[in-house]
Amino acid sequence: MAMIVQKYGGTSVGSIERIMAVANKVRGYRDRGDQVVVVVSAMSGETNRLISLAGEIDKAPDPREMDVLVSTGEQVTIALLSMALHKVGCPARSYTGGQVHILTDSAYSKARIRDIDAARVRADLEAGRVVVVAGFQGVDEHGSITTLGRGGSDTTAVAMAAALKADECQIYTDVDGVYTTDPRVEPKARRLERITFEEMLEMASLGSKVLQIRAVEFAGKYNVPLRVLSSFEEGDGTLITFEEENMEQVKISGIAFNRDEAKLTILGVPDQPGVAYKIIGPISSQNIEVDMIIQNISHDTGRTDFTFTVNRVDFKRARDILQQTADEMGAREVLADDKIVKISLVGVGMRSHAGIASKMFEALADEGINIRMISTSEIKISVVVDEKYLELGVRALHEAFELEKEVQS
Numbered sequence: 001m002a003m004i005v006q007k008y009g010g011t012s013v014g015s016i017e018r019i020m021a022v023a024n025k026v027r028g029y030r031d032r033g034d035q036v037v038v039v040v041s042a043m044s045g046e047t048n049r050l051i052s053l054a055g056e057i058d059k060a061p062d063p064r065e066m067d068v069l070v071s072t073g074e075q076v077t078i079a080l081l082s083m084a085l086h087k088v089g090c091p092a093r094s095y096t097g098g099q100v101h102i103l104t105d106s107a108y109s110k111a112r113i114r115d116i117d118a119a120r121v122r123a124d125l126e127a128g129r130v131v132v133v134a135g136f137q138g139v140d141e142h143g144s145i146t147t148l149g150r151g152g153s154d155t156t157a158v159a160m161a162a163a164l165k166a167d168e169c170q171i172y173t174d175v176d177g178v179y180t181t182d183p184r185v186e187p188k189a190r191r192l193e194r195i196t197f198e199e200m201l202e203m204a205s206l207g208s209k210v211l212q213i214r215a216v217e218f219a220g221k222y223n224v225p226l227r228v229l230s231s232f233e234e235g236d237g238t239l240i241t242f243e244e245e246n247m248e249q250v251k252i253s254g255i256a257f258n259r260d261e262a263k264l265t266i267l268g269v270p271d272q273p274g275v276a277y278k279i280i281g282p283i284s285s286q287n288i289e290v291d292m293i294i295q296n297i298s299h300d301t302g303r304t305d306f307t308f309t310v311n312r313v314d315f316k317r318a319r320d321i322l323q324q325t326a327d328e329m330g331a332r333e334v335l336a337d338d339k340i341v342k343i344s345l346v347g348v349g350m351r352s353h354a355g356i357a358s359k360m361f362e363a364l365a366d367e368g369i370n371i372r373m374i375s376t377s378e379i380k381i382s383v384v385v386d387e388k389y390l391e392l393g394v395r396a397l398h399e400a401f402e403l404e405k406e407v408q409s
């Protein structure tokens, strides 16, 4: 007998038929004697539909009311799944995030979980019931509904698993595991049997939306055994593991990409102490996160150029702030480009192998893809390229690093 937390994403509960299929699957585990907690997302498309409804009233609605609104999608699916479980003869009870005391901070739309009171869930499990919990939502100390950011049901599942000390947290989705890259962009992508937490964290933070980054962080922090599997097919999926053994023959585990970035450049700024602070300071103080930054080597003119990236949702705001800074500093010009993407190679094996960067740049050069920015860390190399090269770039790198093969040369 095991205690398992299972999470089913939007596509997996996208219709009544699929909800019935999930109910049968859950029943299978319970019949085996397992204790099962199920976390569900809203039906696919529902969260977007709710967001656009709000947009018809106000482009920037009140954040508290926004969370009240978008959290309703998950309330629908917990009730439907519980009914489906009853239908297949499986006792079950549904709970909203607040009802199982998923206590969060008050940062609406991106709240962080602080605590979960698992007693109520445990009592139901002891009584032989399946517990169905609404993903993506919690409640703050004032009793207001909060949500955990897009893709946040993954985090609910991992947090429930941590609180219950579950044997495994299973993330059921519309692909059968974590792939070397998004299989929708590169059909030759290969499913990974296992990936390290460190790599998964890097992949998620560099744009792979198969797991929400906070879910991976949480799992790493609380040692939650985490697996990504298909809702529709049998299989072992991908295990997120703590060990790095058996991984050394692999240099690169995967390619992540992020379509949500935009690039800003300020040309001809005085090359003197404090300039980076003068440029980035006003952006950061407006709570705009800056990702990559490069400053050109200055020539003897005493002027330099400075480029950085921000999330596309902050693009226009950041551009206006930068224009103001440019006017104040007497800079020559501001260039703004939101038609860019970031493509990243990720792998713990990179640490012990030289020449990865040059191979990456060669593969992109062979396709005539111009690299606009570069940044590296121990286990990743990221490049910014024009948006139109996303597919070509990902496929060229996948091929150059032989990611379709289990053992790379």
Ligand code: ADP
Pocket (backbone or CB within 6 Å): 008, 009, 010, 011, 012, 041, 151, 172, 173, 174, 175, 177, 178, 179, 180, 181, 182, 183, 184, 208, 209, 210, 211, 254
């Ligand atoms: P869910 O609704 O179940 O949470 P998501 O759409 O959030 O599903 O995540 C699954 C999707 O993540 C896949 O359909 C796939 O297109 C995308 N994806 C991106 N990168 C990867 C990757 N490396 N491996 C697998 N899937 C990936």
Ligand code: ASP
Pocket (backbone or CB within 6 Å): 009, 010, 041, 042, 047, 048, 073, 135, 136, 149, 150, 151, 152, 153, 154
């Ligand atoms: N329904 C939410 C979203 O679409 C949460 C989730 O699916 O994980 O982002």
Ligand code: MG
Pocket (backbone or CB within 6 Å): 009, 151, 154, 209, 210, 211, 212
């Ligand atoms: Mg998701």
